[in-house]
Amino acid sequence: MDLTITRENLEKRGFQVSCFETGREAVKYLVSTIKDEEVGIGGSVTIQQLGLYEELGKANKVYWPWKPIDGIDDQKMRELAHRARIYFSSVNGLAETGEIINIDGTCNRISATLYGPKKIYLVVGVNKIAPDYDQALHRARNIAAPLNCQRLNRKTPCAVKGDKCYDCNSPERICRGLTVLWRRPTGAEYEVVLINEDLGY
Numbered sequence: 001m002d003l004t005i006t007r008e009n010l011e012k013r014g015f016q017v018s019c020f021e022t023g024r025e026a027v028k029y030l031v032s033t034i035k036d037e038e039v040g041i042g043g044s045v046t047i048q049q050l051g052l053y054e055e056l057g058k059a060n061k062v063y064w065p066w067k068p069i070d071g072i073d074d075q076k077m078r079e080l081a082h083r084a085r086i087y088f089s090s091v092n093g094l095a096e097t098g099e100i101i102n103i104d105g106t107c108n109r110i111s112a113t114l115y116g117p118k119k120i121y122l123v124v125g126v127n128k129i130a131p132d133y134d135q136a137l138h139r140a141r142n143i144a145a146p147l148n149c150q151r152l153n154r155k156t157p158c159a160v161k162g163d164k165c166y167d168c169n170s171p172e173r174i175c176r177g178l179t180v181l182w183r184r185p186t187g188a189e190y191e192v193v194l195i196n197e198d199l200g201y
């Protein structure tokens, strides 16, 4: 996919953008850029597939709730990740027009992508890109969220077929908060790392 339009529209909205053909190239860039930092990571299959926790952990202190540390409970891990100077997340939908959409359950991840860290990296595979805002929102709700419910074995209607969102009232609903970044929030640096491969959901 040609990432030029997406890149240009993100840049117009104030986001720094870096583009890579492969995840391997993106990881190499990130590892060479980030050293001696505290890094937090939000829940992300994309970041898991890239092995970023392991790679960044060679030269940084990395906190990721998906990788428990002895003596630190889940809540504390989320706090440590949130307080880190650098934060990593993926997104659930990215519009070619530049809007960035995320849905969360605990909402620690979307919270950290709004305010707190000094720099936020949003790592995005090409499969997350939709032509416009409405389609990116539709993607986040009807593709990303049901597949995440399946991954988490949630008892939600969407997890049965993984086909669409049923806007459920299930106590196991994972969709509890939605963020849209229209422009770069003014309190931090943001870099969108676009990768021309399918990654995550």
Ligand code: SF4
Binding pocket: 141, 145, 146, 149, 156, 157, 158, 159, 164, 165, 166, 167, 168, 169, 170, 172, 173, 174, 175
């Ligand atoms: S709102 Fe419910 S049905 Fe819709 S994607 Fe989220 S968990 Fe699934």
